[in-house]
Amino acid sequence: MNDSWEWELIAKHDSLTEGPTWDGNALLYNECYAAATYRWDPKTGESEVWRTDTNQANGMKFDRTGRLFACEGGGNHVVEIDPANPNSDTTVIADNLDGAMLNMPNDLDVDGQGRIYFSDPNYSAQPNNLPHESVYLAAHSFGGNWTTKRVTFDTNRPNGVLLSADQSILYVAESPVNKSLRRQLRAYPINSDGTLGDGTVLFDFGEGRGIDGMALTTDGQILATAGEPTAGAGSAIYVFEPSGLVRATYRTPADSPTNCAFGGPGLDALFVTFATGHVYRVAKTGMVGHLAYPRRGY
DSSP states (O other): OBOOSOEEEEEEOSSOEEEEEEOSSSEEEEETTTTEEEEEETTTTEEEEEEEOOSSEEEEEEOTTSOEEEEEGGGTEEEEEOTTSTTSOOEEEEOEETTEEOOOOOOEEEOTTSOEEEEEOOOSSSOOSSSSOEEEEEEEOGGGOEEEEEOOSSOSSEEEEEEOTTSSEEEEEEOOSSTTSOEEEEEEEBOTTSOBOOOEEEEEEETSOOEEEEEEBTTSOEEEEEEETTEEEEEEEEEEOTTSOEEEEEEOSSSSEEEEEEESTTSOEEEEEETTSEEEEESOOSOOBOOSSSOTTO
16 A cells, blocks of 8 residues: 555545546535535635535536536436536436436546436435436437437446546446445446447455546546445555556545546646545646546646
């Protein structure tokens, strides 16, 4: 376990934080249960409420044009947020599959064509709205509408999703709570129509807490938040090669990291959120993030 990173606490909240996303100048992140999005400004070192009534927004991601999308688990949908007016009405991108309400959209990524891959687990105590927990593809149709298509058929509780640098692979964190099921990092080849081929297991966490969220480096490495104090090696950031080989693990200063994102002027800083409400920054990781937006040097 590597302890070489210098961790800086930049915010502390009362409940789970998630969805870190760099907007070019500052960090956006969610306090899910408080239904609030915060914006941390590195110039002032302060976090301020940026958006309210978020329907427990979780994962967020910009596309390459600067459009911002978010999974709102409490609202059972995926939405587009106007970054210039974050408290204005959102545009619903996906809220059902063939007329049936989604479960709790959790995490997402956006490809170069503007298609959105998102996971739809159910971490609540309520019954599922759908008889499965899957990954979906939301894509533009004629007339500016969106269509939603199921693209995984073997997931029990998908969580983090991440596109490879060449967008030929969708990495999926399979994170079931049931101890009889394995927690895994999986890779699914992407077909020309956006559907997925058969998945391959890259890494098996067994019964320990697996991956929650992920980020990508410019050379294709996968950084993943995983682990907990009561299982395995504890809470850490795992660095995977595209093959699934673990290149390094970095011990985290708080328990149960939930998600991570690169940012900063050189996109070489890593921001990490935690189930404990902490938000940390590693200012110099020795890596550079692969972000669709903003570009390096923004």
